[in-house]
Amino acid sequence: MEMEKHLNCSRGGAESVLGLKPSSSLSIAYHPEYGPHNDIVLLELDEKLLPDVFNQRVFIRGQPDDDAVLCTQSKTYAVKFVGTSNSVCLVPPSNQSGMRRKLQDHEENGCDLERASVIKLAPGSMEIVEIAPRLDKLKSLLSQAPYGIEDASEMEVEGLGRDEKGLYKWGDLVNEIQASDEELKSGLQSLSAFEIDGYWRLLDETYMDMILKMLLHNCVLLDWTLNALDEDEVLGVLESDGFPRKVAHHCLSVYGDKLQEGGCKPFWKLNDKRVSVHFARSVLREAEGNMKMERFLDEWRRKVPIGMETSLEILEGEILTEKIGIEIWIRAFRASSLPSAAADRFSILFKERPRWDWKDLQPYIRDLNIPGVSLEGLLLKYTRRVQSSSHEEPVFTAR
Structure with missing residues (x-):
């Protein structure tokens, strides 16, 4: 001035x-x-x-x-x-x-x-x-009203009033979530949220499962190649099956990778890992608890399209296994469900298990992002490292 x-x-x-x-x-x-x-x-x-x-x-x-x-x-x-x-x-x-x-x-x-x-x-x-941005509240807010089959049915009925309870526009999220715009956008992407009718929504897992299964069914029925799906053709068929076009496109973006951009005709390739993880979650969700490993692997492989990977390595951060007698049991334990605050994260982990092998612990803490603090620094602050010899894997307990 x-x-x-x-x-x-x-x-x-x-x-x-x-x-x-x-x-x-x-x-x-x-x-x-x-x-x-x-x-x-x-x-x-x-x-x-x-x-x-x-x-x-x-x-x-x-x-x-x-x-x-x-x-x-x-x-x-x-x-x-x-x-x-x-x-x-x-x-x-x-x-x-x-x-x-x-x-x-x-x-x-x-x-x-x-x-x-x-x-x-x-x-x-x-x-x-x-x-780090405080994004834990974001999932809580969006989980209040996930987009499901009822929402899709409402779209087909003109003039039907919308209940906006539990729905959030971008401006609402900015007011509620303590994060920068870029961090908020990244948080929405990590949750696979999408914007429809002006509101940011999560897609109901059961409804998402329906769309993905119908997509795979059409691949077999219409002899589509999983590595080269024509976007317009796929969305057109899914729309004729009763799924809103924007929701079908969201499903394609969650489980596929776009192959061509710009003026070229868009094609998609289904991502083997994301599709396989989806069906592993589905099997464990239906089990509602522990499953014997042998039964889990059998049901998982039956659900996943032929040729897609079904090794346990791709389920890091998704499952925990436990040996009881001669049997190995498996259950869902997702890293994405854990809090982003380091103290809260380690507290839950050590309530789950008092001792963690490094290979089991690492998938559940590698996404922790605390500015100015390395992963080694977090381990020093919140854990005690026990290692009998340099040839053995370290074990971590609560500090």
């Missing part, structure tokens, strides 16, 4: 402090409006964040009961108050609204303007520390 010409004198304002030379001094005095001014706080920032602040590209996010966070377009920062025992004097600029009139009044009364006018003593400042 350009200063008014008749205020180019630095007396009394922040300019008088900024213009001080090393080893020089300046008297200070109470500003005519000196007081607590609780609406003014100091914020200490890394220099690289200044462009975002000056161009109004930062946001404070959180509900009234949350600890506030500051978000840029791509990162999230915790905001913490740090007190100081020193007196930090805040001196407003001399061209601040109302400052000129107050100083003129004091000048007329013979006051010495060769002083910096202190408007407030700050007891400390706010500092920001980069943190």
Whole structure:
């Protein structure tokens, strides 16, 4: 902002402090409006964040009961108050609204303007520390009303009123979730959420299973190649089977990889691992508990299309196995269902098992992303490592 010409004198304002030379001094005095001014706080920032602040590209996010966070377009920062025992004097600029009139009044009364006018003593400042986005609430919100067959039926009935309870638009999520826009988009992608009718939804697992099974059925019936699915043909057939086109496209994007972009005709290749994992989850969901390994493998292989992989290695972070007597049992235990906060994550893991072999533990912590802290640092903080010899695999217990 350009200063008014008749205020180019630095007396009394922040300019008088900024213009001080090393080893020089300046008297200070109470500003005519000196007081607590609780609406003014100091914020200490890394220099690289200044462009975002000056161009109004930062946001404070959180509900009234949350600890506030500051978000840029791509990162999230915790905001913490740090007190100081020193007196930090805040001196407003001399061209601040109302400052000129107050100083003129004091000048007329013979006051010495060769002083910096202190408007407030700050007891400390706010500092920001980069943190992982708080995305756990996102899945909780979207799980309130997953998109299912009832929603698809409503779309076919014109004029039917929509119950918006438990539904969230982008603006609603921004207000609720403490994460930057980029981190929120990434969180939605990791949950396989999609936008339909302006709302972000999760697809009901049973309904998704129906669509995928129908897609695979049509592949056999119409002799489609799983490695080269014509998008328009697939979506057209699924739509004729009663599935909304946008929902069918979402299913294709979850379980397939697009082969061609741009002006070329779009084709898709089904992803073997994602399809196989889907059916493994389906088998375990129907079992509602532990299954004998032999039975699980038999049912899993019957569901998965011929030629797709069904090795246990692709189920890392999806299952836990346990040997009871001579039998091996398996059950669902998904890393994606665990909290993103490290302390909460390790607490649940050690309630599940008091001792973890590294090969079993690693799939459940490798996605932890705590800025400034490595995975080794997290292990040191939350676990005790036991290793009888360098030739044996380490075992981890709670610290």
